[in-house]
Amino acid sequence: LKAWTQVGDLTHELKEKEVLIRGRAQTTRAVGKNMAFVVVREKGFTVQCVVTARPDVVSKQMVKFAAGLSRESIVDIHGVVSVPSIAIKGTTQQVEIQVSKLYCIDKAMPTLPINIEDASRSEKEIEEALGAGEQLVRVNQDTRLNYRVLDFRTSANQGIFRIQCQVCNIFRQFLLSENFVEIHTPKLIAGSSEGGSAVFKLDYKGQAACLAQSPQLHKQMAICGDFGRVFEIGPVFRAEDSYTHRHLCEFTGLDVEMEIKQHYTEVMDIVDHLFVTMFDHLNKKCSKYLEAVGRQYPFEPLKYLPKTLRLRFEEGVQMLKEAGVEIDPYGDLNTESERKLGQLVLEKYGTEFYILHRYPLAVRPFYTMPCYDDPKYSNSFDVFIRGEEIISGAQRVHVPEFLVERAQACGIDVSTISTYIDSFRYGAPPHGGFGAGLERVVMLFCGLNNIRKTSLFPRDPLRIAP
Ligand code: 4AD
The missing domain is CATH 2.40.50.140 (Nucleic acid-binding proteins)
Known part of the structure; x- marks a missing residue:
């Protein structure tokens, strides 16, 4: 044979x-x-x-x-x-x-740091086994991550990373079919792209540099270079000290940038078609893997609509207000209000996947285009799965003088991004795009409770190995 x-x-x-x-x-x-x-x-x-x-x-x-x-x-x-x-x-x-x-x-060594059978049980199975007096070692997350090679062998993890592979596959196939060009932007860059201090600084042959916080500036420059529609799947580095279930110091960005012909809703149209196509595919073609994940970490299939709900930020604020949650109408949503709004949207519209758009300008990065009719708001959006953010996107400022003004207003040292700003001096089309976090997409699609479960070798403020 x-x-x-x-x-x-x-x-x-x-x-x-x-x-x-x-x-x-x-x-x-x-x-x-x-x-x-x-x-x-x-x-x-x-x-x-x-x-x-x-x-x-x-x-x-x-x-x-x-x-x-x-x-x-x-x-x-x-x-x-x-x-x-x-x-x-x-x-x-x-x-x-x-x-x-x-x-x-x-031959494997006779005793192993993780017993795969134990590491594969659901919380319910563990409780039942312990109740029945079975000898069982609960495998905690740190142990799993320390011996990740063994941990990968559980059925749930086999499912998670095969689903992750399909998310990238659909992202790429869909965008190629819509005439996007795949690009690879540098990860060593001169300065911050998203603002703030959350950058890994390094010495670049005597020059100050950092690891790219996103492909933002270079994907926009690719649009200035007439590629029309571009996308990238690549690493993103964030030095923020976030010890949460959804922040990593390195994650995989799914980035898109495109010319806008008339309105920034064209970018949201791509989000809508791309993600509905992706969810349909995962449900149809990855059922074995979804079942494997669900056996260990039970979850309900994601509820989403054939045409993704778009809600204005102001409507969201109003819904929260009616539910007794007061938030600053020109401020950002915090984790709690995002979750609450997610619940309210599910009750009212029957979906756990939706777009919230026209965010207040003050809470968006410097490159975000203000709304033409009311500059306190912006042509921007976030996208949520089960009440948690997976995407942020926007139309960008393509007028160089205004871009300088916005960067300065946001406290950015313009000299570190001068080549980016100059790119718009040679004629630039209106454009916009978005960035999704791969690990978050998989975590939330599968209803998992921690982003470390969907990152192959997670990097967080406390972990750089294995
Ligand atoms: O919201 P962010 O920071 O937006 C950008 O990077 C923009 N340049 C995107 C754009 O095109 N306008 O990040 C985009 C997405 C988030 O929605 C989230 O899914 C993910 O990246 N993300 C993280 N994932 C894991 N760990 C972190 N620390 C993350 N920060 C953002």
């Missing part, structure tokens, strides 16, 4: 067929001297393999060898698929393999 079968593809249809699989020995159990069970896991899917001593096929030594495999060792298994008469508990696949050959390809 040369063709390999994936453990996740082992179904009743393969009954009595000979198969070859590679996976890890998740658990082993001997039953007397003539039989051993090895649960083999591959990419989060598990199958029970039965090693029975049989003359000329499987020796007693082979049974002993199988029962003695250290957990997480890599094994190749040859055998025939069988369907047991009673349902199998504890594996994802409902068939077994009657083993004829078993090879250990690589």
Whole structure:
């Protein structure tokens, strides 16, 4: 046999067929001297393999060898698929393999810092197991992140990062189909792009520099260079001291910038079509992975509308006011009011995904275009999933003199961004765009409670390894 079968593809249809699989020995159990069970896991899917001593096929030594495999060792298994008469508990696949050959390809050390079975249980399963007096080690988040390579092996994590891969895939495919050009902007830049002090400063051959807080300035410069519509998937660095469930010091930005023909709503149209397409795709094509995530971290599928709700900031303030939450109409929403508004929107409009637009100018970055009809507001928006921000976007100021004025008003040292400002002196089209955080999109789509769960190797103020 040369063709390999994936453990996740082992179904009743393969009954009595000979198969070859590679996976890890998740658990082993001997039953007397003539039989051993090895649960083999591959990419989060598990199958029970039965090693029975049989003359000329499987020796007693082979049974002993199988029962003695250290957990997480890599094994190749040859055998025939069988369907047991009673349902199998504890594996994802409902068939077994009657083993004829078993090879250990690589041996794991005998004791591991994380037990994958324990690390895969839901909170409810942990409570039940502890209640039943089972010996169980609750695997906390720091331990998971310290031994991330082992932690990746849970079915939920296999699902999370495959979903993440599809989010990037749809983002790219959709934008390419809408005539966007993929670009790669520098991550070593001379000064802050979003304002504030949240930059990682560094020495660039004797010159002051920093890690890019976003591709903002360079994606706009690409528009000045006539690329028309651009996007980027790349790292973003923020030095802010935020110890929260949704802030990282390095995350992956999904950025878009485009010419605007008439109105900044054109940018919101792209957000709407792109994300509805993405959610539809994830629900249809990633159900196996969503189920794997939900088994460990139960969540309700995201409620969203075929045409994304757009709410004006002022309407949001009014809804909050009617619900007894007073906020400054020219200030920003805080985490609490964002959540509350998310609830109110869900009750009134039946969606957990919506766009809030026309934010007060005072709370937006210097490059944001004020509203033509009322400069206290701006042509800008944030997008929310389950009451938390995943995107911010806006039309940009493309008039250089005004841009200088706005930068100075926001306390930016204009000399650090002079080449950016000069880009608009050679003729620049009206334009706008947005930036989404990949980890937040996946976290909130899957209803997870911490961004560290959706970052491969998270970087936060306390962690730079592994
Ligand atoms: O709201 P932000 O800071 O906006 C920008 O960077 C603009 N240049 C975008 C634009 O085109 N106007 O960041 C955009 C998104 C946020 O909505 C959030 O999803 C994510 O990036 N984000 C973070 N994700 C993880 N950790 C952090 N510290 C984040 N800060 C922002």
